[in-house]
Amino acid sequence: MNQVLQELQPRLANIFNHLHQHPEVSWQEHNTTQYIANLLREANMEPHLFEDMTGLYVDIGKGTPKVGFRTDIDALWQEVNGVFQANHSCGHDGHMTMAIGTALLLKDMEHLLSGAVRILFQPAEEKAQGAHAFVEKGIIDDLKYLFGVHVRPLKELQDGTYAPALYHGAAKLFTGTIIGEETHGARPELGINVIEVGAAIVEGLQKIWTDPNISASVKMTQFNAGGTSTNIIPGKATFSIDARAQTNEVMEVITEGMERVKASVEAMYGAKIFLQVDAHIVAAIVNDEALQHMRAAITDVVGEKACAPPVVTPGGEDFHFYTYERPKLKATMLGLGCGVTPGLHHPQMTFNQDRLLIGVNIITRAILRAL
Structure with a gap:
């Protein structure tokens, strides 16, 4: 040979x-x-x-x-x-x-x-x-x-x-859309600011707890909202989330946590959040x-x-x-x-x-x- x-x-x-x-x-x-x-x-x-x-x-x-x-x-x-x-x-x-x-x-x-x-x-x-x-x-x-x-x-x-x-490790790549309510910058109470919704999602992701002995992370990697006018509160945004975990079991914990974040932020702001998995790589x-x-x-x-x-x-x-x-x-x-x-x-x-x-x-x- x-x-x-x-x-x-x-x-x-x-x-x-x-x-x-x-x-x-x-x-x-x-x-x-x-x-x-x-x-x-x-x-x-x-x-x-x-x-x-x-x-x-x-x-x-x-x-x-x-x-x-x-x-x-x-x-x-x-x-x-x-x-x-x-x-x-x-x-x-x-x-x-x-x-x-x-x-x-x-x-x-x-x-x-x-x-x-x-x-x-x-x-x-x-x-x-x-x-x-x-x-x-x-x-x-x-x-x-x-x-x-x-x-x-x-x-x-x-x-x-x-x-x-x-x-x-395992990885899941998510993309999402936030539907809020566009309004004049002088009257924020009449709209739903999708940037604030996005910030709440980021804060929620940081509260997903997993086993500290197993490497894992979840973070927003893209966020797009608003046009060229700075006096309009945007009513639509798109975003991406990258989730990583060394085991498939921890990835399931992260996925369940993201669903809870989505539901709680929707309830808090009255916005609609659409989330989908674009790629799932298993451990x-x-x-x-x-x-x-x-x-x-x-x-x-x-x-x-x-x-x-x-x-x-x-x-x-x-x-x-x-x-x-x-x-x-x-x-x-x-x-x-x-x-x-x-x-x-x-x-x-x-x-x-x-x-x-x-x-x-x-x-x-x-x-x-x-x-």
Whole structure:
């Protein structure tokens, strides 16, 4: 396997460069999907694409796949050097490269596999929608194990170290509208000032109490009200709220607290508040058996000293939606310590690409152990 890996290295470097230079945002990954599909076809694999969405998957080996590996394929939309554009600043270009490398490696040893493996190339991770779409299509229904990977910043993992699990937190992104009553600035008693309503919501959010031993936060991140006239009390506003919690249970407490805040502020001001969840990212549900397979694979490849403890991180990942919806699925994510700097989602994010080949080796061995 090591010889095949070394032969793969220059090819994977070219694949990474192409993916890095051709990013596409969530649900628009059309060229990315076709590029990956063509690579797999060239290697005598039969990728499965969808008529109604981007993304794909491929099965390697005989029988019904029981072990899977998932990568995300979308990029962020952000300002880079003064220009808004699609940008791979979350490492999905590296994740795709490792998934393709794993598929090529498994295909080379297909005659030795004791079962089938499914590689999932999932769209729209950044919108927290892609995993849900794959679950709806039944793509993971037959799987017993599912592995993933994510590059990690130096703050969490030193370059050249690898973690067998990533404990991401939960996140909910809300948008809302406040309907008050517009009136003249000289007669505030005749109106309902939505700015004051918004301030009451902010104050209410600060009174949502959760377990102090578990990291959590809830805060308003956007608020828009009023026009260009300063003598009009505005009667309509829109806002956004970002909620984070390290566990799904604490996120439920926050959600219930927000409903109480909404009801009490409506009653206090006589306003109408409409609130909806735009994105829900669940906290990690890591299976110990899958974690042990990943830890053993890391030790096999790089030794015990380079095997770091599982990482607890406040960031979110929609990979965990698979286990949230399918609790019997045994899953974990590999944390790839590759010197991500200045940090994830930074427009100039870079990392040590030499670690991608090691990632392929670890992922492949974890899959073989699960088989």
